[in-house]
Amino acid sequence: MFKKIIERISESKSFIITAHMNLEGDALGSELAMYAILRKMGKKVVVFNNDPTPHIYSFLPNVKVIKNDIGNQSFDTAIVLDCSDPYRTGKVKDYLGRAKHIINIDHHISNTQFGDLNWVEPTQSSTCQMLYKFCEKLKIMDKKIALCLYTGIFTDTGKFTYSNTNKDTHRIVSNLMKFNISPNTVFEKINSLCMPHDLEFIGKLIASLKFDQNRKICWISIEKWIESEYDLTEVVFSIMRLLKDVEVLLLFKRLDGNKVRINFRSRSFVDVNRVAKFFGGGGHKRASGTTVNGSLENVEKKVVSFIKKYTNGSKKKR
Numbered sequence: 001m002f003k004k005i006i007e008r009i010s011e012s013k014s015f016i017i018t019a020h021m022n023l024e025g026d027a028l029g030s031e032l033a034m035y036a037i038l039r040k041m042g043k044k045v046v047v048f049n050n051d052p053t054p055h056i057y058s059f060l061p062n063v064k065v066i067k068n069d070i071g072n073q074s075f076d077t078a079i080v081l082d083c084s085d086p087y088r089t090g091k092v093k094d095y096l097g098r099a100k101h102i103i104n105i106d107h108h109i110s111n112t113q114f115g116d117l118n119w120v121e122p123t124q125s126s127t128c129q130m131l132y133k134f135c136e137k138l139k140i141m142d143k144k145i146a147l148c149l150y151t152g153i154f155t156d157t158g159k160f161t162y163s164n165t166n167k168d169t170h171r172i173v174s175n176l177m178k179f180n181i182s183p184n185t186v187f188e189k190i191n192s193l194c195m196p197h198d199l200e201f202i203g204k205l206i207a208s209l210k211f212d213q214n215r216k217i218c219w220i221s222i223e224k225w226i227e228s229e230y231d232l233t234e235v236v237f238s239i240m241r242l243l244k245d246v247e248v249l250l251l252f253k254r255l256d257g258n259k260v261r262i263n264f265r266s267r268s269f270v271d272v273n274r275v276a277k278f279f280g281g282g283g284h285k286r287a288s289g290t291t292v293n294g295s296l297e298n299v300e301k302k303v304v305s306f307i308k309k310y311t312n313g314s315k316k317k318r
């Protein structure tokens, strides 16, 4: 796969790079690492995203090159990173069709193999971890690329605590740290940024936790999610993860137009990619999401009772 991707890159002069909507560390880290790699190879590169870059990631090298609007340009090759489906790129999708080729590099198990070249490895912790191996092959690495890759691996592994963290992850991180990466600085830039009103909001959410009878499923339903620069979803999940013996964590957020956004997390045996898929979404085995039509109350009932099939009375791996 490396060979084909490298060939395609060598043959192309101009590139558009994008990732999934609702940008986070792995999406941005892999985009900006790929940007730096291609620039080193002398290519013309545009990074184009549906959403503006969250403030907390403004420390990433070259973050200013990212565009949320581009004119009527076309490109030889599109590189779509950390994205399971072209629809998840939002408005960028229309531009992908204009590129002569699409390279799809991703670690979501739900990836639809939409590219001409598909490098999809669901066993990898992050797209950034995959790109590290790509850099090894190309013998390209510098401080800027290292910081981008470190950040993506750091966020997608829950700071090296999720079950997708393995010895490969730590080997790679150890190599990246040779470029003077400061884990403490990255942590502070991304994590210690809540404002008092954010914590008040989180406090209200935690006070409204609900559980199923067996206390295997824990969820929160919220009528109105607040706007924050901070990724409050992850903070709430990190608190819910402190609960003993709870297997599935859920967040239901009411959106405009009778829609509900659902985020799924699991801890050891429920495959939430399968659950999300059933409800029209996808992601990873331990983290996934979807958006469905319906009232908060109905959606909550339906989803929780569906998940009970996986958690009730059985310790069997599913």
Ligand SMILES: [Mn+2]
Pocket: 026, 027, 082, 107, 125, 126, 127, 156
């Ligand atoms: Mn990712």
